[in-house]
Amino acid sequence: MQFKGRTVFAFVMLTMFASVLVTLTIADKLIDPKERAEAALTAAASDRASRYGLKEDELTKLNAVLELIETKYYEKVDRHELVDGAVNGMMSSLEDPYSVYMEKEVAQHFSESIEGSFTGIGAEVTMENGKIIVVAPIKGSPAERSGLLAKDVVISVNGEKLDGLSLQEAVAKIRGPKGTKAKLQVLRSGFSEPVQLVLVRDDIDVETVYANLRKDGIGVIEIRQFSLHTAERFKEELTKLEQQGMKGLVIDVRNNPGGILPVVVDIAESFLAKGQTVVQVEDRSGEREKTLSEGESKTYPISVLMNKGSASASEILAGALQEGAGAKLIGETSFGKGTVQVSYNKALGDGSLVKMTIAKWLTPNGNWIHEKGIKPDIEVQPPDLYTVARLSMSDTLQQDMLGEQVRSVQIMLHGLGYEPKREDGYFGLETKEAVKRFQSEHSLKVTGKVDVKTAEALEQAVIKWIQDENNDVQLHEAIQAAGRK
Structure with a gap:
């Protein structure tokens, strides 16, 4: 699969990663200008406006409601908020937790977070059936230290209930300055009463790759997220381990919520022979496009360590190495995030952006793991203390x-x-x-x-x-x- 332009990892939030933002994402603003000349953009925009713009009766309806609110509503309202609400309504009607509208301030955080720099509690969340669900806490983050777990349902923050809020509104309740406390109340499987957690917001470690060679010759590389420089760092550490005579490799993606698609492809190519399929993407018409490896296979055994907090790009890596490199998957069934998103900011023109699901991704053998996850070859549950x-x-x-x-x-x-x-x-x-x-x-x-x-x-x-x-x-x-x- 060849996406034109650069793909970005949407670690947006100052506090929590929102999985509507932490996805396999293409940023409209980063597309190579050589591929999209200004003249072509103008023509395309004009064509889109005529084909997909609001029809006269639709525009009349929206203007009528806007006028009624501005002239008849019992309180004064902010026109910009009304327009943002209308766009939010359209995105919400898709009933897809990974498709979202970001207002200017949130979109700015999105842009800044592409480089992996942010402050918060260090967890990714999504919304399922109106509930705020934890995808994964980041290792070493306040979320992990407090005991927040994948699949926890966050029901309140500092005493304020999250029922009825959108994902962005819930995230806004959670984010805050470094050093401040976020008191979370969560529902957890196996517990009859809500669990109380107190987290202190902090700077989140932006290093994504950690490696070491054990005395027995087994190398261990932990990938905490797939951000812009992760593939580069991974290859550096892999080369060091191989030069030291590594006999086998463990890749640890536990509680890794995902990231940039080209980055995970780059890493997977380190283990897949040239021409092997890394991942497939299926569009709305059912057409599939394969990304083929430009790398080479390895002679040493590989295992991938995952848990229920391993999502998105982590699952792409696990599936690719299991089906294409003979790797053994160890641990728990993964989270189950099998869609691809694209973010557009130029089309809106005011600093806000829309991020929308545009395709499914499938494993090399064509398996769609969405909402099912990938089952390990060897299941190992963590001890109760975890x-x-x-x-x-x-x-x-x-x-x-x-x-x-x-x-x-x-x-x-x-x-x-x-x-x-x-x-x-x-x-x-x-x-x-x-x-x-x-x-x-x-x-x-x-x-x-x-x-x-x-x-x-x-x-x-x-x-x-x-x-x-x-x-x-x-x-x-x-x-x-x-x-x-």
């Missing part, structure tokens, strides 16, 4: 209490080796004794009750456990797979 809800203390927890907070304490104690004997949310005698053992070993007052200090110590112990690579069972399985000939 998904346990963080503690939000309002009351001291003690014996005979019941609730989700107690359940989280029990899961934490169990994972850390302090066996509470149960994980059903009832604070029994065994849980009390487990709390005492934890307190004793962490120089806390031994009460058997979970107060704020004990809760904080538990949280820190869990974070330390998660950060210990020895506890990463998914990574260990991927390493084993990459070590097999």
Whole structure:
């Protein structure tokens, strides 16, 4: 598939990545002027206006409503807001969470974020059936540190409910200056009560590629997102690993929400022989166009490590390497984002832009993974400590209490080796004794009750456990797979 011009990764938000913006996206403003001479643009614009512009009766209807609002509505209104609302209405009528209108200020953030520089909580969200769904927290971000997980449903921010808001309106509630707090309330599968999370907005690490060579000769390259310079960085690190005698490779795209299409194609070509299909794109008429590799295959084994936060470009890479390079996919079923978007800003002329879904993408073998995801060859679920809800203390927890907070304490104690004997949310005698053992070993007052200090110590112990690579069972399985000939 050859797109004219450059494609951009829409990391828009100052706070959260909105998946209506984080997509495989082509920016109208970046199209090569040599390919679109001004004369051709003028002619094309005139032709489009005559073929697709509003008909007289349609224009009359819109003008009539505009006049009624401006002359009869009981409060004064901003004309620009009315026009923006009309455009928003058209995009909303598509009922596609990945097609969106961005007003000038949001569009400006979009443009700035192409380079990967932004402040916020570091997570991507989308909207499904009116609900704000987390696609993935970015590794090392406030979102990940707080325990926000893929598939969480965000229902309120700092006490303000998100019901009835558009995705952009919800994102606006979440974004804010560095150092400020965002108190999120989320619904999580397996929990009967909402989970409370407190995040401190911060600068998000823009480095996208991290690599290391293990003593056993297996290289590990983590890709956190596919931004403008990711392919370049990936190839640099891959070359270093190969020069050091790497015997096998693990590519880790867990919680990678996606990015720029040409970038992921460039990376995939590092492993696919010349002429092999990297990805297919299918337009509205069902016509398919293939992107063929210009690279070469490798002799060493490859495994791709993914989870339910691996989306879009991450899924393109996983599918391409599984079907074209014999790579083994390890971990969990991926998110399931199988569409391509194009962003247009020149057509609107006022600094705003429209981003719209224009095609499906399919794996080399023609599989469309949208809303299904890609299943791993070897499924490995993360330990409970990776998904346990963080503690939000309002009351001291003690014996005979019941609730989700107690359940989280029990899961934490169990994972850390302090066996509470149960994980059903009832604070029994065994849980009390487990709390005492934890307190004793962490120089806390031994009460058997979970107060704020004990809760904080538990949280820190869990974070330390998660950060210990020895506890990463998914990574260990991927390493084993990459070590097999």
